[in-house]
Amino acid sequence: MELKLPSHSTLNDLSATYNAQTIPREFQLAHSLPPETWAEVVVAEGEVELKAGGTPLRVTPERPALIPPGMPFSLKATGKPVRFALRYYHEPVLHDGKELAGLLSRKRVA
Numbered sequence: 001m002e003l004k005l006p007s008h009s010t011l012n013d014l015s016a017t018y019n020a021q022t023i024p025r026e027f028q029l030a031h032s033l034p035p036e037t038w039a040e041v042v043v044a045e046g047e048v049e050l051k052a053g054g055t056p057l058r059v060t061p062e063r064p065a066l067i068p069p070g071m072p073f074s075l076k077a078t079g080k081p082v083r084f085a086l087r088y089y090h091e092p093v094l095h096d097g098k099e100l101a102g103l104l105s106r107k108r109v110a
Helices: 097-109
Strands: 010-014 037-052 055-059 065-067 073-090
Touching: none
Parallel strands: none
Antiparallel strands: 010 073, 037 055, 037 065, 037 073
């Protein structure tokens, strides 16, 4: 199953750049993102292992990976040099049904 960011998601934040020695402890253990927050693991150099939903995945510069809200994940070094960061995206916040209808009608037209 290939994950995709929800349409109209917006880039909200960018983490620091990590290497094999600076991966935060909470990322090395089972960690999860808050509701409505997605993360994209973007590797600038080398590779990092992402374990999400029980399946390990090698993330490389050519192969970024998405982490959905609430899914437990961990990141670990593979023994090779690595430099990576996380881009945090937020799903659109809908304040009422009219806003939802507007988004849905724009999606159909586009």
